[in-house]
Amino acid sequence: MSFASEVLTYQDALATLGDRRKHVLLGNGFSIACDPVFKYGRLYDAAVSAGLSPRAQNVFDYLGTSNFEGVMRLLDDAHWVAETYELVRGRSQMLDDVDIVKKTLVDAIANSHLEHTGKVPDEKKAAALEFLSPYYNVFTTNYDLLVYWVNMHRREGPIWGDGFREDEDEPDSLYVVFSERLGGQRGMFYLHGALHLYTAGGELRKHTWKRTGTPLTHLIKAGLANKEYPMFVAEGSAKKKLEQIQRNGYLWYALDKLARIEGPLVVFGLSLGDSDSHITQALADNVNMPAILVGLHGDPKSAVNQAIHASVAKMMARRQDLVKRRHRGKTLEVVYYDSATAKAWG
Structure with a gap:
C-alpha cells in the first residue's frame, strides 16, 4: 500500500471507530478552516508585526515563552519592587513597556480575530x-473564541459544559x-487557555456576552485596561508550556x-x-485510549x-513500550484521514 493510499476520507476513517464514545482534539487548522484571518495563529508573532518594542521582546526572550500575561505581570511586579525600594520615582520604563505590550496585544487580537460571532x-x-456534535468531549489548543461561538450557536443551548457558573458571592456579576x-x-476544554478566560480575585473568570x-x-x-489579562499558553517549548499548565489548576485539570x-x-x-510533546506524551501514556x-x-508526502x-x-x-512494561493496556491504533474531506465548516 502506498503512503498516499493509506489516507482515508474523514467519513471512512470515522466509520472505523464504530459506535464507541469518541472525543476530538482541535488545533489551529480548525480556526484557519473557518477564516484565513486565523493564519495569524501566534499572538506573539502578530504582536511583533504590530510593533512590539525590542526591549519588550527581550523580556519575552528572558522568560523563554510568549506568555503575554506573564510578561505584563512581571513588568508590573518589577515596577512595584523598584518603586518600593525607591529605585524609581513616578512612572518607569517598565510601566511604559506594559502599555506597549497591552497595545500590541490588542492590535494582535484585532488583526488575528473576528470581531464578533456575527x-x-x-x-x-x-x-x-x-x-463537532458526535464527540463527547471537545479539547482545543486554540485560544480564539470559535469553539465557544459554535457551542453557543445551538438554539436549545450549548452541548458541552465548561464548568463555569455564576459567582455564588456575586450572583449579579x-x-x-x-x-x-x-x-x-x-x-469543552481549553488546553492552552483562551482569550475570554482571565484570573481575578483569586479565581478563574470568563467573559460572557449573555450577561x-x-x-x-x-x-x-476592556479587561486589559483593568489588568484582567487573558489566560493562555502561547507558542513556546513544550517544557515551558507544561510548566505554565502545572501552575494553573484549570489548565492542569483540562x-x-x-x-x-x-x-x-x-x-x-x-x-x-x-512544541506539543506534552500533549502527545499524555496521549501515548493513556493506555486506555x-x-x-x-x-x-x-x-500526504509533504514535510x-x-x-x-x-x-x-x-x-x-512509547505506548508499546509502556504496555509491555506494565503488562496492561492497549497498543495504539492509528488511522490517517484527509482533513479537507471533514468539511468542518461546511
Whole structure:
C-alpha cells in the first residue's frame, strides 16, 4: 500500500471507530478552516508585526515563552519592587513597556480575530456544530473564541459544559467563574487557555456576552485596561508550556482530562509537533485510549505531514513500550484521514 493510499476520507476513517464514545482534539487548522484571518495563529508573532518594542521582546526572550500575561505581570511586579525600594520615582520604563505590550496585544487580537460571532455566517457555525456534535468531549489548543461561538450557536443551548457558573458571592456579576468539574458530563476544554478566560480575585473568570450584551472581543480589550489579562499558553517549548499548565489548576485539570479519556480520539488541525510533546506524551501514556485518527492537510508526502507521521510513530513506540512494561493496556491504533474531506465548516 502506498503512503498516499493509506489516507482515508474523514467519513471512512470515522466509520472505523464504530459506535464507541469518541472525543476530538482541535488545533489551529480548525480556526484557519473557518477564516484565513486565523493564519495569524501566534499572538506573539502578530504582536511583533504590530510593533512590539525590542526591549519588550527581550523580556519575552528572558522568560523563554510568549506568555503575554506573564510578561505584563512581571513588568508590573518589577515596577512595584523598584518603586518600593525607591529605585524609581513616578512612572518607569517598565510601566511604559506594559502599555506597549497591552497595545500590541490588542492590535494582535484585532488583526488575528473576528470581531464578533456575527462575522461567522450562521451556516458555517451550523456546519461546525454538526462536525463537532458526535464527540463527547471537545479539547482545543486554540485560544480564539470559535469553539465557544459554535457551542453557543445551538438554539436549545450549548452541548458541552465548561464548568463555569455564576459567582455564588456575586450572583449579579458580569462574569462567570470556574467552579465545578464536569465529571461524566460532555465537556469543552481549553488546553492552552483562551482569550475570554482571565484570573481575578483569586479565581478563574470568563467573559460572557449573555450577561453583558457586549461582544467578547470588546470585553477582552476592556479587561486589559483593568489588568484582567487573558489566560493562555502561547507558542513556546513544550517544557515551558507544561510548566505554565502545572501552575494553573484549570489548565492542569483540562490536560489531565485529556490524559484519562477511554474512547478513541480524533485530531483535527494539529501538527503534533515538538512544541506539543506534552500533549502527545499524555496521549501515548493513556493506555486506555485505544485509537487515534489523525488529520493530514494537503499532500500526504509533504514535510509537515511526514513530521506528523514521525511524531505519531514516537507515540506508538512509547505506548508499546509502556504496555509491555506494565503488562496492561492497549497498543495504539492509528488511522490517517484527509482533513479537507471533514468539511468542518461546511
